[in-house]
Each structure stands twice: as C-alpha cells, then as structure tokens.
Amino acid sequence: MTDHEVVSREAWAAAREELLAREKEHTRLGDDLARQRRELPWIRVEKEYRFDTEEGPRTLAELFDGRSQLLVYHFMFGPSYQAGDPVNSSIADGLDALVPHLHARDVTPVLVSQAPLEKLQAYKRGMGWRLAWVSSATSDFNVDLGASTPEQRGLAIVPPQAGLPPIVAQNAAATGTDVPGYLSQAPVVSAFALQDGAVYQTYATTWRGVEFLMGYYPILDRMPKGRDEGDGWQLWLRRHDEYGSE
Numbered sequence: 001m002t003d004h005e006v007v008s009r010e011a012w013a014a015a016r017e018e019l020l021a022r023e024k025e026h027t028r029l030g031d032d033l034a035r036q037r038r039e040l041p042w043i044r045v046e047k048e049y050r051f052d053t054e055e056g057p058r059t060l061a062e063l064f065d066g067r068s069q070l071l072v073y074h075f076m077f078g079p080s081y082q083a084g085d086p087v088n089s090s091i092a093d094g095l096d097a098l099v100p101h102l103h104a105r106d107v108t109p110v111l112v113s114q115a116p117l118e119k120l121q122a123y124k125r126g127m128g129w130r131l132a133w134v135s136s137a138t139s140d141f142n143v144d145l146g147a148s149t150p151e152q153r154g155l156a157i158v159p160p161q162a163g164l165p166p167i168v169a170q171n172a173a174a175t176g177t178d179v180p181g182y183l184s185q186a187p188v189v190s191a192f193a194l195q196d197g198a199v200y201q202t203y204a205t206t207w208r209g210v211e212f213l214m215g216y217y218p219i220l221d222r223m224p225k226g227r228d229e230g231d232g233w234q235l236w237l238r239r240h241d242e243y244g245s246e
Contacts, residue, residue, distance in 0.1 A: 004224070042193065042200035047144065052117040052135040060141070060192070061199050063134065069107045070192040070199075073213065074147035076185040077113035077120060079137070082176030084123050086237045087167070088187065093240050094215045096131040110134060114142050114185065127239070146206065147188040167234045189213065 007015070049060045064070050073095060076088045084092070095109050102109050111133040113120055120133045142148035164179070172182035187210050191203040211217055220227045229236065238245075 037203055040203060042202050045192070045199040045201055047140070049136070049139045049141045051112070051141070052138060053132070054117075054121065058134065061194055061197065063108065063110050063132075064192075064194045064199075065108045065132075067103070067106045067108045068194050070194070071102070071107055071109045072112050072145075072190040072192070073109070073210070074142060074145065074186070074188040074190065075111040075113045075133070076147075076182075076187055077115045077123070077175075078148065078177070078181060078185045079115055080177040080181035080184070081115055081119070083174065084127075085171035085174045085182075086239050086242070087171060087234055089127060089239050090216070090237055091187075091210065091213045092127070092129055092131060094213060096129040099131060108132070112136050112141065112147075114148050142185075145188060145190050145204065147186050147190075149184045165233050166231075170235060 045060060051058050051060070051063065053063075060070075063072075073091060075084060075092060077084050092111060095111075099109060109131060111120075111131055113133070113135060114137055115135060116137050117135040120135055124131075124133050136142045143150050164183075168179060168182065172179045175182055186206055188204060188206045189210050190201060193200045193202050217227065
C-alpha cells in the first residue's frame with residue numbers, strides 16, 4: 001500500500017467528489033434493480049413439500065411461521081457432508097444476527113439443506129446460531145429449486161468461470177466429503193410470498209448473486225486493500241471460531 005498515490009486534502013476532495021457522482025449513480029441503479037426484482041412475476045408453488053424441523057414435519061407454508069414473506073438460503077450441506085463449509089457458515093453468521101430485524105419487517109429467514117436434520121442441528125449448536133434450519137431430505141425441494149442434484153453425487157450447477165477454483169477442494173475437505181459430493185449442492189437464495197394460504201416463489205439467485213448475504217464484502221470493498229483475494233477467491237474464509245487457529 002506504500003506505493004499508493006498521496007495527494008493534498010484538496011486534491012483528495014476533488015477526486016472523492018468525482019467518485020461520489022458515480023457512487024450516487026450506482027445507488028440509483030441499485031434502487032431501480034430492487035424495484036424490478038419486486039415487479040418480477042410470481043410462480044405458484046403447487047407441490048406439497050415437507051420438511052423435517054425441530055418442531056416436527058412442516059409444509060412450506062408453515063415455514064413462514066406466521067409471516068407473509070420467507071427468505072430461504074439453501075445452505076450447502078449434502079447427505080455426504082459431515083460439517084458446513086466456512087463460506088456457507090459465514091453467510092449463516094450474518095443471517096443469524098439479522099433475525100429480529102427481518103422478523104420486524106414480516107420476513108422469516110430459514111436455512112434449508114439436504115442433510116438429515118440431526119446433522120444440521122448438531123452443527124447449528126456448535127456454531128451457536130438461533131436461525132431456523134430445516135432438512136429437505138424427504139422432499140424434492142432442493143432439487144426443484146436448483147440447489148441439489150437429483151442423484152446427490154456429481155456436479156451441481158457449476159460457476160460460470162472455466163474450471164473449478166481452489167476454494168472447491170478446500171471446502172470439500174472442510175465438510176468431510178469429496179469434490180463431487182461437495183458439488184452435489186449449490187448456494188441458492190429463494191424468496192417466497194404467502195397470500196390467502198397459497199405460496200408463491202418471487203425471486204431466486206445463485207453463486208455471486210448470493211453475495212448480498214456476505215456483509216463483509218461491502219465493507220472490504222471500501223477498505224484500502226479491498227477484498228485482497230487475488231486468485232485465492234474466498235480461500236481466506238474460516239468458520240468464525242477458527243481464525244488464528246492455524
């Protein structure tokens with residue numbers, strides 16, 4: 001960082017004003033994209049999905065827990081996994097802290113994974129999360145929503161870049177499975193609405209589209225070193241109790 005250009009405060013203020021104009025343009029574009037997301041047509045969910053929860057079997061409508069909006073993060077935790085990976089765990093860390101605020105805005109956030117409920121609950125206890133986490137092991141929910149492969153082996157939807165980044169092998173090892181088993185799952189966000197007893201899917205995104213749940217990235221984007229990942233995309237991420245343990 002010592003090689004960075006250093007100027008007077010007046011010159012810095014002028015450069016900051018120029019950048020501010022672009023930031024405001026970006027903000028307005030973001031507002032417009034948010035409006036377009038809300039205006040997307042909806043899909044009525046006709047299939048009767050069932051989930052294993054701490055309170056027993058629940059339908060998709062029951063996961064709303066009395067609210068009208070449901071945010072599902074398809075946490076990558078397949079049947080062959082022995083633990084959640086650091087990247088998905090970092091996302092759950094952020095969501096867990098936001099639960100009361102989302103509840104206040106009529107949104108129920110839920111983690112959904114294909115692994116058996118007992119595995120999910122054991123990992124949740126170890127991480128200290130309050131966030132609801134349910135298993136879709138007995139339904140086609142994850143497969144239908146593009147978050148799991150039907151056979152639970154082989155590659156799920158792969159990232160757009162050619163080849164597999166090093167983070168895949170690292171995360172596979174962290175979860176106690178192999179690369180094909182790890183990639184039987186994909187990171188997906190699904191949003192739903194409940195109206196007059198009917199459930200509608202309103203939005204979905206995957207891969208870099210889920211970065212809005214990774215609150216550390218916007219902060220790092222404003223720091224002098226930025227994300228500082230280079231070719232080591234996400235390799236720095238650890239579970240929240242593992243930093244400094246190496």
